[in-house]
Amino acid sequence: MIALVGVKNLLHPRQDDAEPLDPSARALFHPNPKFRHETGGDLVSFLKQTALFGDLKPGELHRLARIVHERSYRDGESISEEGKPGAALFVLRSGAVEITRRAYGGKQVLLATLEPPASFDELAAVGEVARWNSARARGPVSLVALGRSDLDALGGHYPATANKILKQLARITAARLQMLVESQYFGGQDQESERER
Amino acid sequence: MSARNEGLLAGLLFKSLVGTAALLLAAFLLWALRSLIVPVLVSGLLAYICRPMVSELERFRIPRGLAIGLLLLVVALAALFVVDRLRTLVPSQTGAVELKIRALYAINERYRGLMDLDPTLTKGNRLYQLVRADSDPLLDRVNQLLALTPEERSLFYASRSGGAATSNSPDRLLDQDRANLQTIDLRTRAARIAPGAESLPPRPAGLYEGSPAGGPVSYLAQLLSNWIIAPLVFLFLLSDTGQLKRGLLSMVPNRLFEPALIVLADLDHALGDWLRGLFLESCLLGITVALLLTVVGIPLRWAIGIGLFAAATNAVPYLGSAVALLGGLAYALLAQQIHPLIPMVSIDNLAIWVIAAVVLAEVIKSAVYEPVVLGGAVKLHPLVVVIGVTGGAILFGFVGVLLAVPAISMFKVFVASTARQLNAYGLI
Numbered sequence: 016m017i018a019l020v021g022v023k024n025l026l027h028p029r030q031d032d033a034e035p036l037d038p039s040a041r042a043l044f045h046p047n048p049k050f051r052h053e054t055g056g057d058l059v060s061f062l063k064q065t066a067l068f069g070d071l072k073p074g075e076l077h078r079l080a081r082i083v084h085e086r087s088y089r090d091g092e093s094i095s096e097e098g099k100p101g102a103a104l105f106v107l108r109s110g111a112v113e114i115t116r117r118a119y120g121g122k123q124v125l126l127a128t129l130e131p132p133a134s135f136d137e138l139a140a141v142g143e144v145a146r147w148n149s150a151r152a153r154g155p156v157s158l159v160a161l162g163r164s165d166l167d168a169l170g171g172h173y174p175a176t177a178n179k180i181l182k183q184l185a186r187i188t189a190a191r192l193q194m195l196v197e198s199q200y201f202g203g204q205d206q207e208s209e210r211e212r
Numbered sequence: 213m214s215a216r217n218e219g220l221l222a223g224l225l226f227k228s229l230v231g232t233a234a235l236l237l238a239a240f241l242l243w244a245l246r247s248l249i250v251p252v253l254v255s256g257l258l259a260y261i262c263r264p265m266v267s268e269l270e271r272f273r274i275p276r277g278l279a280i281g282l283l284l285l286v287v288a289l290a291a292l293f294v295v296d297r298l299r300t301l302v303p304s305q306t307g308a309v310e311l312k313i314r315a316l317y318a319i320n321e322r323y324r325g326l327m328d329l330d331p332t333l334t335k336g337n338r339l340y341q342l343v344r345a346d347s348d349p350l351l352d353r354v355n356q357l358l359a360l361t362p363e364e365r366s367l368f369y370a371s372r373s374g375g376a377a378t379s380n381s382p383d384r385l386l387d388q389d390r391a392n393l394q395t396i397d398l399r400t401r402a403a404r405i406a407p408g409a410e411s412l413p414p415r416p417a418g419l420y421e422g423s424p425a426g427g428p429v430s431y432l433a434q435l436l437s438n439w440i441i442a443p444l445v446f447l448f449l450l451s452d453t454g455q456l457k458r459g460l461l462s463m464v465p466n467r468l469f470e471p472a473l474i475v476l477a478d479l480d481h482a483l484g485d486w487l488r489g490l491f492l493e494s495c496l497l498g499i500t501v502a503l504l505l506t507v508v509g510i511p512l513r514w515a516i517g518i519g520l521f522a523a524a525t526n527a528v529p530y531l532g533s534a535v536a537l538l539g540g541l542a543y544a545l546l547a548q549q550i551h552p553l554i555p556m557v558s559i560d561n562l563a564i565w566v567i568a569a570v571v572l573a574e575v576i577k578s579a580v581y582e583p584v585v586l587g588g589a590v591k592l593h594p595l596v597v598v599i600g601v602t603g604g605a606i607l608f609g610f611v612g613v614l615l616a617v618p619a620i621s622m623f624k625v626f627v628a629s630t631a632r633q634l635n636a637y638g639l640i
Binding site for chain 2: 081082084085086088092093094095096099100101102103160162163164165167172173
């Protein structure tokens with residue numbers, strides 16, 4: 016249960032403790048202040064605004080836009096399920112996505128409500144892993160999916176581009192791990208004291 | 213029954229009807245357009261092979277269109293070079309006639325020696341008594357096939373009398389031709405004497421006599437109209453930068469999106485592994501055949517040629533070795549002198565050594581190359597391969613034979629991967 020609380024602290028966006036977070040971590044779970052909602056707009060300019068693909072050059076972004084998949088989900092539709100294997104990472108383009116995890120009693124616990132341009136299920140793009148959480152659409156949702164096989168193919172032909180994405184992915188994972196440790200062992204006290212100072 | 217349940221039932225019924233209609237329509241279209249399946253598959257396979265080369269060129273900032281143009285140019289130049297080289301190997305008209313005379317003489321002499329035939333060609337050893345019912349008609353067919361037409365005979369005599377003989381032993385060739393005529397005459401008589409035997413049927417006057425109804429022109433036109441689509445499909449697939457895959461996946465329901473991604477990746481891996489493995493295996497088989505044939509005494513130039521043909525036809529199961537065997541035996545039949553690296557080999561037993569060399573090459577291929585090179589690719593039971601290849605030949609002719617193994621392999625991977633993913637995602 017403690018672990019679940021930690022994860023909840025980690026993922027659930029709270030405006031009040033937003034400031035002490037690492038900037039890159041903030042970018043992961045909070046709406047990017049510079050992000051412009053452009054439903055049906057240019058895919059390349061959307062990808063440029065995401066944390067995961069923000070480092071890519073225009074040519075690389077165009078190449079990426081040719082291999083990603085645009086998906087639409089209805090309200091309440093399941094995007095990914097806990098325990099099932101993952102084959103793609105998702106970036107939220109419009110709408111909201113609820114990240115949940117089943118508690119010991121079987122009850123679904125809401126961990127986070129993601130807004131654009133947040134990404135989730137990133138580890139599925141790196142290796143064959145069973146998902147540890149579920150994702151469900153809240154309202155009509157538009158997503159951009161990048162398959163593990165697509166990323167592998169990109170790495171085969173354009174290793175530099177794939178390397179940038181993987182570096183960014185590692186950075187995101189490290190930031191999440193850091194936040195998990197902080198929430199587990201320090202309960203956010205450090206952040207509080209830092210804020211008081 | 214509540215109104216909600218009735219609505220659900222009606223919806224299910226409607227979906228089932230639409231699904232069945234779609235399936236029937238797809239089956240009908242597949243059957244109606246079956247003549248286009250092979251051209252589309254062949255061009256798709258070629259585009260799949262060429263895609264990595266185009267992507268490699270794109271890495272050097274060459275636009276995709278230009279990269280495709282460059283690739284086609286290189287292929288065209290290579291084809292021109294190969295055709296030019298092959299033209300030098302093709303004998304002249306007189307050379308071909310001389311080759312026919314020598315081949316026919318050698319076949320008849322070896323048959324006579326093997327069966328220990330008497331001068332009338334009607335009595336022979338025990339082996340002859342045992343197999344004459346099958347072997348005599350076969351030899352008659354070969355004689356009929358290799359016998360010179362009146363035009364070829366006049367050409368041959370003109371080349372002898374005009375002093376433009378291409379052979380170093382013109383007298384010997386004339387003797388061989390006379391012997392061939394005599395043998396044909398004797399065989400015809402023997403066929404007439406034999407009880408219930410049919411006489412030799414007359415030789416067809418033209419090349420296309422006996423071709424399908426409508427003649428060669430309409431057959432060629434039909435073939436061209438089917439295959440005209442192939443270059444268009446090839447170019448379209450080669451210039452595709454992922455739209456096709458994305459379009460295909462966009463039609464897949466959300467809950468099947470990730471399983472479909474994995475199935476497509478599995479198919480891609482399987483096809484890539486099979487093609488890479490086949491290419492390596494073909495190269496190794498070609499080199500092995502060339503080396504072994506050189507060892508038994510076939511000149512290096514001809515051994516390399518036979519090895520190349522064996523490698524090129526290895527895509528069809530067992531055809532590579534069959535081509536090597538036929539090529540080697542043809543050389544053994546026509547050879548006048550050899551320089552073997554093994555002392556036991558002579559002109560008389562060269563055919564046996566050729567058979568041994570090709571069998572050894574096939575054994576090395578099956579025992580060493582296939583496990584090492586094709587180890588990661590899809591494995592099929594030999595019986596499945598034979599039935600598949602036969603089925604492919606019945607349905608689509610030679611191209612069906614060529615595509616049978618990859619098609620069965622891909623189907624196997626598709627079924628296995630789909631079942632695995634649907635199970636993993638809890639959909640079945």
